[in-house]
Amino acid sequence: MPEPLVARSPLRAHVAPPASPAGEPGVVLREIPDLTLASVAALKGREAELTQAVSSAYGVDLPDGPKRVSSGAVSFVGVGPGKWLAASTVGTDFSGLPAAVADQSDGRAVFRLSGPKARETLATLVQIDLHPRAFQRGDAAVTHAASIAVTLWQVGDEPTYEIVMFRTYAATLWRWLVEAGRSRGIDARLGG
Known part of the structure; x- marks a missing residue:
């Protein structure tokens, strides 16, 4: 039986950490x-519905422009007109939003x-x-x-x-x- 796929850091095989500096680091x-990341794009004519859904589900107003807003473990970052990058530290499923949602985590x-x-x-x-x-x-x-x-x-x-x-x-x-x-x-x- 094949082993299950496990997400691994893209760095471990390629990066050796440098020695820590003497004294306090600058x-x-x-x-x-282990962040959940998803691209979220408003569907044409449903922008207000998406704004309301995000406010109800996560307690934040979607940023208008290049801003980051957060509540608890969930953040939304404005990355373009009608587009956001959603992030969560607790494995949130953003697919229920009335928007085009694509998981970017891996x-x-x-x-x-x-x-x-x-x-x-x-x-x-x-x-x-x-x-x-x-x-x-x-x-x-x-x-x-x-x-x-x-x-x-x-x-x-x-x-x-x-x-x-x-x-x-x-x-x-x-x-x-x-x-x-x-x-x-x-x-x-x-x-x-």
Whole structure:
């Protein structure tokens, strides 16, 4: 009998974590495993119905534009007109929404970048303004980091960022982030 399929990190076979810095790290990089991710697109003429369904089911109003909203374990990130990336830390099934919903959980990887030098480190890889007057908690962007398509958002004022990319590019982006953070004292370890 064949063994059941088990989701595994796209990084474990490809990335050796660097040594932790001496003293407090300026940047902390972690993989966020086991997130449920789904793309959600409003159906033509049913936008109001979707907005009401999300509000009733999850207690949030869908963001209008590149923002992240959350309630409990569920978040919605605006990624385009009438489109969102839904995320959950508790295995939520988003397929009941009155929308076009596609599970992205096994096709994407998610990193969390935090620490006093996180903004500076990320700014070396993206072409958007991350200064606090331009990009704050709850702001999101669909952009490129070192030529890799990413969706990112700021979850904390420290600042803390979460970065989503196609799973096949995870090891490459990890290496770029480690290299960008090396002079800033990066602590990069796999796992949550």
